[in-house]
Amino acid sequence: MWRVLWTLVARAARGPRSPRSCTRQGSGAPAPGSGATIFALSSGQGRCGIAVIRTSGPSSGHALRSLTAPRDLPPARSACLRLLSHPRSGEPLDHALVLWFPGPQSFTGEDCAEFHVHGGPAVVSGVLQALGSVPGLRPAEAGEFTRRAFAHGKLSLTEVEGLADLIHAETEAQRRQALRQLDGELGHLCRGWAKTLTKALAHVEAYIDFGEDDNLEEGVLEQADSQVRELELALSAHLRDARRGQRLRSGAHVVVAGPPNAGKSSLVNLLSRKPVSIVSPEPGTTRDVLETPVDLAGFPALLSDTAGLREGVGPVEQEGVRRARERLEQADLILAVLDASDLASPSSCNFLDTVVVRPGAGSPRENSQRLLLVLNKSDLLPRGGPDPRPDLPPHLLLSCLTGEGLNGLLEALRKELAEVCGDPSTGPPLLTRVRHQHHLQGCLDALGHYKQTKDLALAAEALRLARGHLGRITGGGGTEEVLDIIFRDFCVGK
């Protein structure tokens, strides 16, 4: 029995009948134009202490020897000081550290060389020109180094995405999430799921091929069913993550709302540490929605200042109020700001009723949205006096004028945003892209078909389809169409 099953597991893993394979693209899949040796500045543009120029491809060793004196290759993966000069004119260019990474033990899997030169623009352009004069070398396209690493099986597609996110990470939380993905956590999870599917498929195929065979143990199909059920639960849990990983990549929508003159613009300026909005004692100063990207307690956010919500105003302010309500509907987190010294005014009461306390029909606030209530201008309350409205939902006292209460607000924001975006330091890795979600849903749908059909051949096909979806998350066959989109995110030299 076990020999039979083992053969079938191996066969299911190979997927002989599968139209698609779930293995990731390995060394057999050449990157576009991978015969050429490419070169590019891989560190940032502009004047700097050290600039790193690198090459990848079969002529890397030749390029290194052409530019350096002495002309022998340095030991693999050891930094050596060399004089660089132009291979044609012999003109000295710089004293540089050079490194030699013979493939396949390199970032791209090909022969690679690195030149760590002094970061002046003339040195950098001189070395780039010198490399361009070496036969067989050409400048790299955006993302071409990483694309070659993917093509040579050095990185899975999810790891490539993690690398792109790491390069673009602007906040601590984004960096953590990107690093986890680059370390292969999401890919590992998907490969684990794919392995479960392979086992289930092997069981189904065993039943198809040996159903009547005495050698086959009882309950083979039941085992496959229970594996599918377990997988369904795991996938559903991940799909329920409410797009937190994606929010962490793109930033949560945090909308500052409240009645006029409560100090909303003052708070936006305080949190963004720049004068985004005009602050004035005149109620109704902010008319339009003003957006600014900010790092809020380590999380990325798009902070929106909005017009004060009140009735009976002129047409321009009315339009501002309409836009504010519209923006409130899109918020992941609402920062509701009230003037602590003016809580009994009609506009404060109306805002509390419609947005904070009793959101319901006609309210711009969705019940699923998170809300932080801030009572601003606490400096106008008697010092050390009682809470002005203990009956209100949990709230924070703040003074934008003195900064008192700001640390408490930042801590509360950190907790709220960890709910909205997920905490990248703990828990399972999050789905960071729409395509992850799409393929996970596709996998789940295929498992649904598996459960519905009575035909075992169709059931096996549904499992192969489900496994194909998982494979495409990490970069299996059929992902060609997404590669251009993903690699477009990279800069030249990466």
Ligand SMILES: Nc1nc2c(ncn2[C@@H]2O[C@H](COP(=O)(O)OP(=O)(O)OP(=O)(O)O)[C@@H](O)[C@H]2O)c(=O)[nH]1
């Ligand atoms: N005393 C005190 N005044 C504040 C505080 N925060 C803001 N203000 C003042 O309150 C007034 C209104 O502030 P804004 O930030 O423009 O208020 P807003 O809610 O954006 O106002 P609108 O544009 O009318 O909606 C200004 O004169 C601010 O200087 C605070 O913490 N304490």
